[in-house]
Amino acid sequence: MPGYTCSLKELLKMISKDEISLDNLEYYLDCVKSEFKGYDEQKDELKLENNDTNRPDLWSLEGTARQILSVHFNERKDYDFFGKTPESKHKIIVSEEVASIRPFIAGFAVSDIEVSDSFLEQIIQAQEKLCDNFGRKRELIAIGVYDAGQIAFPIHYKAAILDDVAFSPLGFEEKMTLREILSKHPKGIQYGFILTGSDAAPILYDDNGSVLSFPPIINSNDLGRVKVGDKRLFVEVTGTDKEAVNLAANIMAVNIADHGGVIYPFAVEYSSMTDVSPKIFNCETEITCEFAEKISGMKVSVDDLAGYLERMGHKVRISGNSAICLPPPYRGDVMHMSDLAEDYCIAFGYNNFEPEMLDSFTVGTESDKALFEKKIRELMVGMSFQEVMTYILTSAENQRDKMRDFSDILEIANPMTETFGAVRRSLIPILLEIESKNPRAEYPHRIFETGEVALPCEESPERSVTLYKVAALIAHGTSNFSEISSVLQSLMFYLNWDYSLIPFEHPSFIPGRCGIIVSGGKRIGIIGEIHPETLENWSIAMPCACFELSF
Numbered sequence: 001m002p003g004y005t006c007s008l009k010e011l012l013k014m015i016s017k018d019e020i021s022l023d024n025l026e027y028y029l030d031c032v033k034s035e036f037k038g039y040d041e042q043k044d045e046l047k048l049e050n051n052d053t054n055r056p057d058l059w060s061l062e063g064t065a066r067q068i069l070s071v072h073f074n075e076r077k078d079y080d081f082f083g084k085t086p087e088s089k090h091k092i093i094v095s096e097e098v099a100s101i102r103p104f105i106a107g108f109a110v111s112d113i114e115v116s117d118s119f120l121e122q123i124i125q126a127q128e129k130l131c132d133n134f135g136r137k138r139e140l141i142a143i144g145v146y147d148a149g150q151i152a153f154p155i156h157y158k159a160a161i162l163d164d165v166a167f168s169p170l171g172f173e174e175k176m177t178l179r180e181i182l183s184k185h186p187k188g189i190q191y192g193f194i195l196t197g198s199d200a201a202p203i204l205y206d207d208n209g210s211v212l213s214f215p216p217i218i219n220s221n222d223l224g225r226v227k228v229g230d231k232r233l234f235v236e237v238t239g240t241d242k243e244a245v246n247l248a249a250n251i252m253a254v255n256i257a258d259h260g261g262v263i264y265p266f267a268v269e270y271s272s273m274t275d276v277s278p279k280i281f282n283c284e285t286e287i288t289c290e291f292a293e294k295i296s297g298m299k300v301s302v303d304d305l306a307g308y309l310e311r312m313g314h315k316v317r318i319s320g321n322s323a324i325c326l327p328p329p330y331r332g333d334v335m336h337m338s339d340l341a342e343d344y345c346i347a348f349g350y351n352n353f354e355p356e357m358l359d360s361f362t363v364g365t366e367s368d369k370a371l372f373e374k375k376i377r378e379l380m381v382g383m384s385f386q387e388v389m390t391y392i393l394t395s396a397e398n399q400r401d402k403m404r405d406f407s408d409i410l411e412i413a414n415p416m417t418e419t420f421g422a423v424r425r426s427l428i429p430i431l432l433e434i435e436s437k438n439p440r441a442e443y444p445h446r447i448f449e450t451g452e453v454a455l456p457c458e459e460s461p462e463r464s465v466t467l468y469k470v471a472a473l474i475a476h477g478t479s480n481f482s483e484i485s486s487v488l489q490s491l492m493f494y495l496n497w498d499y500s501l502i503p504f505e506h507p508s509f510i511p512g513r514c515g516i517i518v519s520g521g522k523r524i525g526i527i528g529e530i531h532p533e534t535l536e537n538w539s540i541a542m543p544c545a546c547f548e549l550s551f
Contacts, residue, residue, distance in 0.1 A: 002133050003049040004125060006061035008039060010118055011046065014065035014258065015073070031071040031346050032064050054333040056134040056247070060126040062255035063330075071311045071347050079254055081108075081263040082280050082329055089153040091267040092236070097159035101195070102202045102215065105157050105268060106249035106277035107236035109148050113261035115230040126255055130248050131216075136414065139194050141239035141248045142216030144204070148232035150223050152207040155236070155266075159200045167211040168221040178203075178214055187218045202238060212236075233261070237277075244414075246281050247332040253278040254330045282327045287340040289321045291461070295341035298353070308347035309340060337461045369468065372551060373450050376470050379494050383487055385448040385472055390430050392452055393420040398429045402537040404507040408456045410464055423454040423464075427471035428508070428548050432530070435475050436538040443542065444476035450551075469525075471548035475540070481513045481529050484545035488517070488527060501527065508534050517549050525549025 012020060020028065026036050029048065033055060037047040050058060057063045069075040092107050113119070127143045135141035162179040169176060169185050178201050182188040194216055195201055204212040206223065213219040215238040226233065235252050239245040253263050268275040287309075292300040306316040306323045313328035327334040334340065345353075366374070377387060395418055399409050403426075415421035424430060427449050435445060450470045457465040474484055485501070492499050501515040506526065514528030527547035535544060 002053060002056075002059045002129055003037065003047065004059055004061075004129060005045050005047050006064070006122065007044050007118060008046045009044055010061055010122070011065055014061065015068050027351075028068045028072055029064075030350060032058050032067045033346075034058065034064065053133065055331070056130055057251045057254075057330040059129040059133070060255055061122050062126070062258045063251070066254070066258060066313075070313055074311060076310075076313060077254075077258070079257055079263075079329070081253065081257070081265055082250075082278055084265050086265045086267045086276060090264055091154040091269055093154055093156050094268060094270045095156070095158040096271045097200065098157060098202050101159055101198055101200060102238050102240060104240065104242045104245045105236060105238045106245050106275075106279075107155065107234065107266045107268070108249065108253050108278055109153075109264040109266065110233040110235065110256050110261040111148075111231070111264065113231060113233060113256065113259060115226060115228055115233075117228055119259055120226065120228060123252075123256065126252065130251065134244070134248065134414075135239065136416075137194075138191050138216040140241055140414065141237055141244050143248060143252060144213045144215060144219055144224065144236050144238075145226050146212060146219065146224055146234040146236075147226055147230045148234040149230065151212065151234055152210075154207055155212070155234075156205045156207070157238075158203050158205065160203045161200055165203055165211070167214075169214070169218040170221050170224050172221060181214060181217060185218060191217050204236065204238075243281060243332065246277060246279055247330070250278045250329045278329065280326075280329045282329060282331070282334065284324050284326050285334055285336065285340060286319075286322050286324045287337045287344075291337045292341050292344050295338070296345055296348070296353075300344070305344060308344050311347040312343040314340075314343070336463060373468065373470075376450055376491070376495070376551065379491055380448045380470070380472060383446075383490060385446045385487075388431070388434055388447050388449050389451070390434075390449065391420065392424055392454070394422060394424045394430065394433075395419050396422040398433055399425055402432075402534065403429050404531065404534055404537070410454050410456055425453050425455050426548060427451065427453065427469050428473070428546055431471055431473040431546060432534075432538045432540065432544065435473060435542075435544065436540050439541065444474060444479065445542075446472070446474050448472040467550045469548055469550050471546060473544055473546040475542045475544045477542060479529075479543045479545045481527070481545060484527060484529075484547055488547050488549075499524075504528075507531070517547065524551075 022039055029036060033051045034048045037049050039046050090109060092105055131138045131142050163177050166175040166177045169181050182192040202215050206212060210223055211220045212223050237245045237249045257263050265276055265278060268277060289300045289302050289305055292305050302318055302321055306318050309316050309323055309325055314325040316323050316325050325340055396411055399422055400406055409425050410423040412421050431447055452466055453469050454464050454466050472487060497519055499517055499519040502518055504514050504516045505511055506514050508531055509528035510531050516523050517525035517527055525548050530544040
């Protein structure tokens, strides 16, 4: 989990408290999702560690102080630079050439700031935490901070051939080409993988044509250094995800504003549109009292719900028995009611929930679903199928591309690896993946799996729905529809389920050899022979027939 250090004296100064004991500090840190990990009195160094990774705005001294002030002291700052019209010279002109390399950028200027050692240390730490953790080692987003006093505005964001541009990178006096920076500079060696396979790279120039930086690798040694005593700054964020770029810019802007800096928004001029940063990009999310009561386990009034959500930084309006919230612009983690329910519980204080004694005693038993699933597994094993058990996370390529089925799936916004970048919507690709890895095992292959899948569902508060499914696959030289249909018929007979098959066309299956399984007037599954092109995508040489149904 992200960890960071800060000065205890600076933290107390930012929350306007003369003294808080280390024991009491842990009480305040509950609302920041942080744990106290130690304090070095000689260095005045406080070590904190976050409990999760969904609030990058809290990975800094400024975010910690902001949250404590808002939740515990009901003091919130109004960042009035959001929504302001940028001055004419405050703009970033984006060339079309960067669209295929690193397409998005955001930026802002700062004045009336006194750059001190402590300020510089905290801003650099926030920059590094955002780039490494939230930005996935600068691949998703990278941040640059500059002395604005030396920059001629507007800024130009272009692409350049690796051998055509040379400048002095940070920490070096001699000029180096972009290609040399990638092979010789420590940061180029460390982060050069981001630009692998491209002969062009993004470059930031000021209006005089001087190089500011080679994002996401290194700043210029001439214009890219910030020193103690500087009073004006320029901050830019580049990346491959527009929302992540804007969120990182917003976090850096409010962090610097908390130190007294005056923020000047920038217009970002793309070829087809003009954007503004920092910007409000969140949308309103509604939470009902009933849902808050369900999550918290206690009675919740709409006024209390709105009040505690305001303490978490939301702008709240009441509509009937619901609170409609606009999250603060430095947060990108609010997606549905569950997130707001968590915010309510944090602001109320987990230590303030009154414990209740058990008023009944029960003996644990398996749920009806577990018993039903157990019965299915026993039946499938009884029909000579071998059970497999796999992860619910898989790759989008396996679920979509290899199956020739490009309907919606649930993808992870910031996966650590593409192998686990999506939630499985079907068990059939899982069985095909296992089959593809076992071509030398003796045929026939008869495998099955039962488990959860998740599908997009706009009608659900979570915008997804979880289903329990069973899927079976037969692979050998003559496997066909009739063989897999007889397995389905036996399974449904012992489950006492009436069903029918209706002809159906699906890109994963051979036309004319596919059908949907219908029971009680509802579609509950699919059955058929896998299409040769699908088998080729999986490098499977044997014919495969399978079915999948929801239970």
